[in-house]
Amino acid sequence: xxxRKGMEVSIAIAEAASACDVDCxxxxxxxxxxxxxxxxxxxVADGDLDAEFIPVESEHAAMSCCCGCAAAGARxxxxxASQGLALMHEILFIAANLRLPMVMVVANRSLSGxxxxxxxxxxxxxxxxxxxxxVFAENGQEAVDLVIMGHRMSEDKRILLPLMVNFDxxxxxxxxxxxxxxxxxxxxxxxxxYEPQQRLDIDNPITMGPVGMPVVYTEAKMAAEWAVRxxxxxxxxxxxxxxxxFGRKYKPVETYRTDDSEILFVVMGGISxxxxxxxxxxxxxxxxVGLVRFRMWRPLPVEDFKKAIAGVKVLGVLDRHxxxxxxxxxxxxxxxxxxxxxxxxxxxxxxxxxLGGRDVNFIDFDQIFDRCKAVLGGAPVPxxxxxxxxxxxxxxx
Amino acid sequence: MSDTPVNPVDGLLxxxxxxxxxxxxxxxxxxxxxxxxxxxxxxIDHEHLHVVSGIGCTGRVAGYVNVDSFHTTHGRAIPFATGxxxxxxxxxxxxxxxxxxxxxIGGNHFIHAARRNxxxxxxxxxxxxxxxxxxxxxxxxxxxxxASTTPYGNYEHTFNLPNLADSCGxxxxxxxTVYHVRQLTRSITKALKTKGFSFIEVIAxxxxxxxxxxxLGDGVMTLQYYKDKSTIQNGxxxxxxxxxxxxxxxxGEFVERESLTFMEGYEKRMKEILGDGFVPYRxxx
Ligand code: SF4
Numbered sequence: 010x011x012x013r014k015g016m017e018v019s020i021a022i023a024e025a026a027s028a029c030d031v032d033c034x035x036x037x038x039x040x041x042x043x044x045x046x047x048x049x050x051x052x053v054a055d056g057d058l059d060a061e062f063i064p065v066e067s068e069h070a071a072m073s074c075c076c077g078c079a080a081a082g083a084r085x086x087x088x089x090a091s092q093g094l095a096l097m098h099e100i101l102f103i104a105a106n107l108r109l110p111m112v113m114v115v116a117n118r119s120l121s122g123x124x125x126x127x128x129x130x131x132x133x134x135x136x137x138x139x140x141x142x143x144v145f146a147e148n149g150q151e152a153v154d155l156v157i158m159g160h161r162m163s164e165d166k167r168i169l170l171p172l173m174v175n176f177d178x179x180x181x182x183x184x185x186x187x188x189x190x191x192x193x194x195x196x197x198x199x200x201x202x203y204e205p206q207q208r209l210d211i212d213n214p215i216t217m218g219p220v221g222m223p224v225v226y227t228e229a230k231m232a233a234e235w236a237v238r239x240x241x242x243x244x245x246x247x248x249x250x251x252x253x254x255f256g257r258k259y260k261p262v263e264t265y266r267t268d269d270s271e272i273l274f275v276v277m278g279g280i281s282x283x284x285x286x287x288x289x290x291x292x293x294x295x296x297x298v299g300l301v302r303f304r305m306w307r308p309l310p311v312e313d314f315k316k317a318i319a320g321v322k323v324l325g326v327l328d329r330h331x332x333x334x335x336x337x338x339x340x341x342x343x344x345x346x347x348x349x350x351x352x353x354x355x356x357x358x359x360x361x362x363x364l365g366g367r368d369v370n371f372i373d374f375d376q377i378f379d380r381c382k383a384v385l386g387g388a389p390v391p392x393x394x395x396x397x398x399x400x401x402x403x404x405x406x
Numbered sequence: 407m408s409d410t411p412v413n414p415v416d417g418l419l420x421x422x423x424x425x426x427x428x429x430x431x432x433x434x435x436x437x438x439x440x441x442x443x444x445x446x447x448x449x450i451d452h453e454h455l456h457v458v459s460g461i462g463c464t465g466r467v468a469g470y471v472n473v474d475s476f477h478t479t480h481g482r483a484i485p486f487a488t489g490x491x492x493x494x495x496x497x498x499x500x501x502x503x504x505x506x507x508x509x510x511i512g513g514n515h516f517i518h519a520a521r522r523n524x525x526x527x528x529x530x531x532x533x534x535x536x537x538x539x540x541x542x543x544x545x546x547x548x549x550x551x552x553a554s555t556t557p558y559g560n561y562e563h564t565f566n567l568p569n570l571a572d573s574c575g576x577x578x579x580x581x582x583t584v585y586h587v588r589q590l591t592r593s594i595t596k597a598l599k600t601k602g603f604s605f606i607e608v609i610a611x612x613x614x615x616x617x618x619x620x621x622l623g624d625g626v627m628t629l630q631y632y633k634d635k636s637t638i639q640n641g642x643x644x645x646x647x648x649x650x651x652x653x654x655x656x657x658g659e660f661v662e663r664e665s666l667t668f669m670e671g672y673e674k675r676m677k678e679i680l681g682d683g684f685v686p687y688r689x690x691x
Contacts, residue, residue, distance in 0.1 A: 037511070038539035038555070039480075047540065050555040064543050064555045067481065067511040092461075092479055121479060124461075 011195070013187040018149035018176065019044035021188045022088070022114055025156040027058045028196040029112075031086040032203075033078035035063040035071045039093040040126045041178035042116040046088050068093035072100035079109035079171075080217055082208035084160060086111065090178055091118035094132045098139070104171045105140030106233055107217050108206075110163040111171045112156060113141075117278065117329075118178040119365040127366020128178040130278065130329035134339045140233045142172040142240055143307040145278045147263075149186035151304075152176040154259065157191065158251050161200045167243045169206055170236055175306075177279035179366070191255060199254045241308045261310035264317045266292055267299035271322040272381045273355075275301045277340060280327065280362075280369055287374040298378065303340070311347050321355045325381045327369070331361045337393030356384050359393035367397055415442035418452065420472045427466060431617075431625020433584040433610025434464050434531050438471075440587050441502070441529065444594035454497045458487040460507035463537035463612075467502040481512030484519045484528070491526050493690040495669060498598060499525070505532040505546040509565055513545065520574035522668045523602045529594065530567060530605070533612035541615030548651040552619045566648035571605040572661050578604035579644065579661035584611070585632035586657060593659055602667045609655060622652070 016024070023045050026034070034053070036046040046062075053062040061078075065071045068089055078085040089097065094115055104111065115133055119125040133143065142162065146152035155174045163172040176182060191199075207215060221229050241261070248259040265285050267273060276284050281302045288300050301317045301324075303310070318324060328338020336342050341359040348354040358381050363369040376396060384390055419442065428435050445455060452473045459468035461480035468475040478486045483501045491499040501508075508516050508530050519526065535553055536542045543553035543560050546567065550559040568579045578600040580593040590608060597604035611617055611628035622628060632655065639647075640658040647656040666674065669687075676684040 038506075038536050038542040040539055043539045043542070043554075047542070047554045051557050054557045062555070066513060066545065124477065 011189045011191055013189045015185050016149070016188045016190070017044065017183065017185050018152060018188075019116070019182045020048050021149050021153050021186075021190060022156055022176070023048035023052065024190055025153040026086045026112070027052045028191055028193045029086070029157055029160045029200055030058070030084065030193060030197070031060055031160075032083035033061045033063070033075070033085045034087060035065050035074035035078065035085075036087050036089070037065055037068045037071045037093060039068070039090050041118060041182045042088045042090040042093070042114070044182065045114060045116070049086075068096040069100065072097035072104065075111050075113075076100060076104050076107065076109055079104070079111045080107070080209050082203070082205040082210075084164070084203045085109075086113070088114045088116070090116040091120055091126075091132045094136060095120060098136065101136060101139035101141060101171075103218065106229065108169040108236065109171060110160075110169055110203075110205075112159040112163055112174060113171065114152070114156065114174045114176060116178040116182040117175050125365040126178075128180050129364045129366070130175075131364075133173065133175050134330040136173075137307070137339060140170070140237060141307060142168070142170050142237065142244070144172070144174055144305055145303060146174060146176040146181065147279055147281050147302065147304075149181060149184065149188050150257070151259075152181065153188055153190065154251065154255070154257055157196055157200060158247055158259070160203075161251075162240070162244050162247050164203050165243050165247065166206055168236070168240045170240060175278065180279045195254070199251065237308050241305075241310065244305065244308075259304065260313065261303075261305035262313040262317050263302040263304055265300040265302070267301065267317065267321075270297045270299040271385060272298050272325060272378070273301050273318055273321050273323075274298070274325045274327060274374070274377070275303075275340060275344065276327045277303045277306070278329070280329070283369060284327075284374065287371050290371070291378070309343060309347070314344070314347055318355060323358060323381045323385045324355045325358045325377045326360065327363075327377065328359065328361045329363050331393070331395065337361070341393060356390050358384055358390065361393065361395045362397060364395075364397075369397075373397060414446065415439055418442040418445055418472055420470055423470055426470060428463065429614045431611060431613040431628075432463070433533060433608070433612070433625070434467070436584040436587060437529070437531055437590065437608045437610060438467055440591040441500075441594055442471075443591045444598060447591065447595045448598040450498050450598055456487075456490055456494070456497055456499045458483045458490065458499065458501050460503040460512060461538070462504040462507045464502060464504035464531040465507060465538075481507055481510070481515070483507065484512060484515035484526075487526050488515075488519055488524050491524055492669065495525070495687075495689045498527070500598070501526055501528045503530065504537070505530060505534065505567075506536040506544040509545045509567065509570075517570070517574045520571050520576045520603045520605070523575055523577065523665060523671070524668050525602055527594070527597045527600070527604045527606070528571075529597075529608060531608045531610050532567065533610045533616055535612055535616040537612045537615055541612070541619055548649060548653075550651045551616070553616075554619070564648075566644065567607045568605070568647050568660050569644040571603075572644040575603070575665065576605045576661060577602040577663055577665070578659070580605075580659040581607040581609065581647065582657050583609040583632035583636055583655060585629045585636065589638070589657070596659070602665070609657075
């Protein structure tokens, strides 16, 4: 077993991609992702990884270039954040619908305007519908492991989809954390050489990406729906194999101290480490509260989630993005979709926190918990709330 | 009454935003100083001046000038400025951005604004790197120069920016380094008075990233290099002004021409077709 070493998470992610023996990396600089590809460029330049590093002229070019690499049958990796992910938008659909395996890490960062380089989930949440597999890391080790599992999942013949590993910008990307970095040999045992299902090959020419007339478009979309939905089972299987190889257990939905809780918090990404510490504190004071975290977001792990919250009375959902004038945060929306019409469904207290890098601390958790307790005590469920707003908020100035 | 003398460029700067974020020895501030003086010399009323920036260290200029300004997304300063220039034909629109922003992610807009001859002045501070994100390779990084994404030196061909602007039809093209403050000020003044697309490349040090990584010393040593290696060749053929790593730098005013601006071309064509029935656009109310 590899030893644990203190490493910046971005550097560790680059090392993980290198351990996966990727063939092509195309990327454009954007904060807070830059250390990932900078370090990869060093690894490639030093001859430690036999790969093409392509410093392209924009993220739109980066994702297009990645599609070209993947279409040629190369193991492909890239990284981006925020505006960069937004600029990739149109190509993201294409990568998914052409079934081009690749792994992209996204150092989650808010979108402009106003210009902000800090963390929230507005970049990835506006790309929910692109047809990629989407997973969220809680810490550096998990980000590393998800990159390794990600390549295996993405290239699995039952999946064949691009995969996005989300990790919080700055909060994780620039942290030094203890990381157990698997060696290339260990990774190779788990991640065999990539054999594409189909590729651009001059001896057997195919055309990728032609027009889909109305007579086939719906069917193509149905296929995309199946592809993502059916990825669930092999993904869980691969998580199991990863555990066998490396000893770290991963599940689509993670729970923490949920036993006999009437109230659970639901989160995603790095915030859950703070949330766990808060849960410990409150539990020590005798209050039964626990935590649920989505690791897998696409496909949406409906049954795992339902199991995780079975019997609970109130869910406090902490979203990191919302749809102005719409139904609130994306996690809360999807949780409602999963629970609607179900008998004894928990009540949902929706909050949006930590926008554009605002810290989420114990005081915020306490406040949300108070709202949850009020609802548990019979108070009406409040509409979704953007908390942490200085000087009050909409409708409650 | 205080006896402290007032800096003549204060009027164009948002002093409440000082100190600025630029590093010691950075060339961007010097270029802004020249720009502020040029605005005064060209007698452009601040009410009719707009500064548009993209993203990056140079992109910060839009926030520091005390005129209507817009800090756009990465690469999109020129299309934003195109909209502004066309809907406010009575205003002077200046795009102030860096080499990464204008020639990589925004490169397409650069060539098309020059080709269309949109009435704007583009000032490109070229420090051969992406400063804000930590010194990655850009389309102007010289062959062999180190960047964080080319640790053993750049291996790509680079843009010759005056030549690029020239070949796309720019009306006025000049290049100076930040050592040439008087000449730069004069050329910006000229550019501001030029009708149509004018372009100025300002060669500037980024001591924190480009100079440091390439072991080229600090800002002052870079100015010494500019002083020693620059030759002024006004009217030089832009095809001959390409630069390589620590090479001689040909500076000067290279191109001055006059052709129809986008607006003039449009009006001419519409008059040909519609005759007196054509009512020219005179700007947003
Ligand atoms: S990083 Fe370079 S370009 Fe940016 S402010 Fe510092 S010296 Fe100037």
